[in-house]
Amino acid sequence: MNAPTEFARAVCPHDCPDTCAMRVTIEDGRAVKVVGDPDHPPTQGALCAKVTRYAERVHHPNRLTTPLKRVGRKGEGRFAPISWDEAFELAAARLSEIANRAPEAIVPYSYAGTMGLVQGDSIAQRFFHKLGASQLDRTICAAAGAAGLKYTYGASLGMLTEFFAESEVILIWGSNPIASNLHFWTRAQEAKRRGARLIAIDPYRSLTAEKCHQHVALKPGTDGAFALGMINVLITENLLDHAYIAAHTLGFDELKARALTYPPSRAAQICGVDEQVIVDLARLYGSTKKAAIRMNYGLQRVRGGGNAVRAIACLPSLTGAWRERAGGMLLSSGGWAPVDSHAMQRPDLMPGWPAQASRVINMNAIGDALLHQGDATFGPKVEAIIVYNSNPVAVAPDSERVAAGFAREDLFTIVLEHFQTDTADYADLLLPATTQLEHLDVHKSYGHTHVMVNLPAIAPVGDARPNTEIFRGLARHMGLQEPALYDSDEAIAQSAFRWNDKTLEGVSWDSLKKTGWAALNLPDAPFAEGGFRTPSGKCEFFSERLAQQGLDPLPDYLPPYESAEGAPELAARYPLAMISPPARNFLNSTFVNIESLRSTEGEPHLDMHPADAQQRNIVDGDQVRIFNDRGAMQARARVTDKAREGLVVGLSIWWKKLAPDGRNANQVTSQALTDLGGSATFYDCLVEVERV
Numbered sequence: 001m002n003a004p005t006e007f008a009r010a011v012c013p014h015d016c017p018d019t020c021a022m023r024v025t026i027e028d029g030r031a032v033k034v035v036g037d038p039d040h041p042p043t044q045g046a047l048c049a050k051v052t053r054y055a056e057r058v059h060h061p062n063r064l065t066t067p068l069k070r071v072g073r074k075g076e077g078r079f080a081p082i083s084w085d086e087a088f089e090l091a092a093a094r095l096s097e098i099a100n101r102a103p104e105a106i107v108p109y110s111y112a113g114t115m116g117l118v119q120g121d122s123i124a125q126r127f128f129h130k131l132g133a134s135q136l137d138r139t140i141c142a143a144a145g146a147a148g149l150k151y152t153y154g155a156s157l158g159m160l161t162e163f164f165a166e167s168e169v170i171l172i173w174g175s176n177p178i179a180s181n182l183h184f185w186t187r188a189q190e191a192k193r194r195g196a197r198l199i200a201i202d203p204y205r206s207l208t209a210e211k212c213h214q215h216v217a218l219k220p221g222t223d224g225a226f227a228l229g230m231i232n233v234l235i236t237e238n239l240l241d242h243a244y245i246a247a248h249t250l251g252f253d254e255l256k257a258r259a260l261t262y263p264p265s266r267a268a269q270i271c272g273v274d275e276q277v278i279v280d281l282a283r284l285y286g287s288t289k290k291a292a293i294r295m296n297y298g299l300q301r302v303r304g305g306g307n308a309v310r311a312i313a314c315l316p317s318l319t320g321a322w323r324e325r326a327g328g329m330l331l332s333s334g335g336w337a338p339v340d341s342h343a344m345q346r347p348d349l350m351p352g353w354p355a356q357a358s359r360v361i362n363m364n365a366i367g368d369a370l371l372h373q374g375d376a377t378f379g380p381k382v383e384a385i386i387v388y389n390s391n392p393v394a395v396a397p398d399s400e401r402v403a404a405g406f407a408r409e410d411l412f413t414i415v416l417e418h419f420q421t422d423t424a425d426y427a428d429l430l431l432p433a434t435t436q437l438e439h440l441d442v443h444k445s446y447g448h449t450h451v452m453v454n455l456p457a458i459a460p461v462g463d464a465r466p467n468t469e470i471f472r473g474l475a476r477h478m479g480l481q482e483p484a485l486y487d488s489d490e491a492i493a494q495s496a497f498r499w500n501d502k503t504l505e506g507v508s509w510d511s512l513k514k515t516g517w518a519a520l521n522l523p524d525a526p527f528a529e530g531g532f533r534t535p536s537g538k539c540e541f542f543s544e545r546l547a548q549q550g551l552d553p554l555p556d557y558l559p560p561y562e563s564a565e566g567a568p569e570l571a572a573r574y575p576l577a578m579i580s581p582p583a584r585n586f587l588n589s590t591f592v593n594i595e596s597l598r599s600t601e602g603e604p605h606l607d608m609h610p611a612d613a614q615q616r617n618i619v620d621g622d623q624v625r626i627f628n629d630r631g632a633m634q635a636r637a638r639v640t641d642k643a644r645e646g647l648v649v650g651l652s653i654w655w656k657k658l659a660p661d662g663r664n665a666n667q668v669t670s671q672a673l674t675d676l677g678g679s680a681t682f683y684d685c686l687v688e689v690e691r692v
């Protein structure tokens with residue numbers, strides 16, 4: 001007889017602003033169906049197409065179910081099963097030997113495969129800190145924007161998502177919510193039905209831009225100039241809230257002087273748009289009370305990304321849009337939840353902390369780091385890398401160098417994974433990790449303001465273990481004597497939040513476990529009366545902290561590294577700007593191996609403008625080669641004016657081994673870093689395209 005059907009509550013773990021609540025149907029110990037929780041206000045009962053397939057992913061026949069040891073050449077992906085004890089013994093012997101001699105030669109590499117605070121970076125960080133391993137600067141996605149916000153407002157905070165539904169104008173800026181922030185799009189559509197005007201600012205006519213009233217197709221990497229042009233108009237036409245500026249901002253006169261150097265004519269020329277577009281948009285924005293900006297990360301993956309976010313973030317403080325709950329700006333709400341990251345990650349376990357913390361490696365330069373021989377400046381050569389929650393061989397920039405680094409015969413590589421990804425192919429030890437349905441976790445969100453609990457719905461598939469359990473096992477086999485390395489998942493989860501913070505009034509670990517989620521206590525219009533988290537408590541148009549670092553204290557426009565303006569000689573050889581934003585049916589490189597989703601995406605495509613195609617004798621459907629000095633990949637051309645002239649778009653991030661030519665967009669992207677935050681510059685990339 002069949003066991004009765006059960007239901008469990010879970011949280012979508014993916015790197016997505018929406019952090020949905022899920023309901024899982026379980027039969028015979030298997031998850032058979034996953035749906036959006038209708039009772040969770042941000043989720044409203046709807047998941048995206050990808051995660052509706054979550055059960056298919058969890059029980060996929062290719063799930064890793066046992067520890068594996070490499071038997072083939074590096075990168076070949078041939079493995080033999082071993083026991084957990086054997087795996088731990090092998091790992092412990094090699095890591096202990098390195099740790100005794102040169103602990104910084106051990107490098108962790110992780111990102112947001114799961115956004116869970118427990119399976120993300122708790123025991124793992126404690127483990128690396130205790131060893132004195134190198135630290136990883138986790139900058140692959142959002143660091144430029146986060147820095148832009150930090151220097152302007154003090155933290156990653158903004159409008160509450162639900163109130164976008166009441167906005168009258170919404171600028172959707174560097175953001176493609178239909179693909180990547182679905183539940184925000186629901187709010188924007190609600191606003192649209194009530195008469196709001198939606199404007200997309202994006203070099204590409206994305207799925208979202210197609211559905212907005214207006215699409216401003218500026219050149220990639222020019223948003224700082226666009227925003228300064230708007231500020232210029234707001235100032236010269238006096239569309240300002242002088243009382244708000246006087247009470248809640250710092251450095252208006254300096255910002256004014258800067259913005260006056262960006263008359264709309266100059267900004268328009270930089271951005272490749274009509275001057276009138278900037279003027280009209282500034283007028284509309286400045287004369288609307290409930291004017292909201294939904295920025296997203298697409299605009300900050302270029303050299304000037306931090307400054308661009310800073311310039312845009314100034315807008316609502318100039319017009320006083322913050323006074324309304326349906327006005328203001330949102331890039332990330334990640335700063336609202338009172339996460340106790342010190343308690344979770346225990347940086348104090350580092351041998352030299354805080355005076356001599358271990359060296360820091362920027363994850364965007366992992367290719368260079370793995371190929372470095374080591375010297376006094378860099379420190380020791382990297383001898384071991386432990387990858388979890390990430391797939392760097394597919395997602396990290398300048399992939400030729402990343403893959404060459406991982407291919408080093410003398411590098412000891414451990415990968416914790418659900419599947420045999422491009423990175424897993426290079427592992428010496430490949431360890432099977434549990435999915436969200438199999439382990440415990442807690443979550444905040446960067447797109448809404450709830451905290452959430454995920455309880456295990458099913459037993460681990462095969463011999464998979466949670467990341468935490470794997471790091472506890474490593475620590476035990478290495479004989480590490482530190483109680484914090486052995487805390488249970490529940491104990492860690494319980495220490496994730498500062499429960500006495502006023503945003504969590506009335507919420508405890510026990511109550512959260514019962515209810516599954518809790519909305520943070522926040523005012524509807526959090527900055528109606530200022531109260532920002534900068535040193536001055538004001539919106540800092542002028543940042544003393546930036547000045548002290550020898551950086552420009554005011555927002556400015558910085559031309560992309562790879563542009564006619566920034567590098568004319570390079571632009572002559574590689575005239576096309578390439579961006580590679582997320583495909584709707586993948587989540588970064590996750591889900592590429594799920595057949596139903598991959599077949600919806602079809603194959604790697606490159607969208608290019610008819611004029612650019614014609615010049616190169618390319619017609620729709622041709623196989624093309626995309627290349628620059630760093631590398632090359634192939635894709636099928638789609639000739640379309642969705643891409644503005646001079647721009648090519650290759651939706652990402654394909655697993656290399658599932659693409660026909662075994663390559664992906666990161667073959668051509670660069671390891672250069674943004675102006676602020678040391679973020680990646682995926683969309684600051686010149687290429688040439690030819691017919692194959």
Ligand SMILES: Nc1nc2c(c(=O)[nH]1)N[C@H]1C(S)=C(S)[C@@H](COP(=O)(O)OP(=O)(O)OC[C@H]3O[C@@H](n4cnc5c(=O)[nH]c(N)nc54)[C@H](O)[C@@H]3O)O[C@H]1N2
Nearest residue numbers: 174175176179180206220221296297298582584586587588
């Ligand atoms: N379906 C799906 N959802 C996802 C993801 C996914 O892979 N797939 N990834 C998740 C993650 S990790 C993240 S960070 C987010 C990413 O999602 P977003 O934060 O929305 O960022 P992107 O998709 O990188 O880019 C958004 C838009 O910015 C445009 N853009 C590119 N360059 C520029 C520029 O210079 N200026 C302006 N104004 N626009 C530009 C792109 O054409 C794109 O349409 O989505 C998350 N959600």
Ligand SMILES: Nc1nc2c(c(=O)[nH]1)N[C@H]1C(S)=C(S)[C@@H](COP(=O)(O)OP(=O)(O)OC[C@H]3O[C@@H](n4cnc5c(=O)[nH]c(N)nc54)[C@H](O)[C@@H]3O)O[C@H]1N2
Nearest residue numbers: 111112113114141389390391395416417433580588589590
């Ligand atoms: N060309 C180009 N490159 C990009 C981008 C782009 O737009 N264009 N976007 C960039 C951005 S914004 C981001 S955020 C990064 C994302 O890069 P990553 O954070 O590496 O994201 P994913 O590719 O989704 O890989 C996450 C991996 O973690 C695994 N995983 C999930 N949960 C767990 C778990 O609990 N335990 C373990 N051990 N593993 C788990 C998944 O199976 C998956 O293989 O990529 C960046 N790369």
Ligand code: SF4
Nearest residue numbers: 012016019020048051
């Ligand atoms: S990926 Fe985003 S939209 Fe899809 S279920 Fe997860 S949180 Fe929701």
Ligand SMILES: [Mo]
Nearest residue numbers: 015140141142
């Ligand atoms: Mo990201």
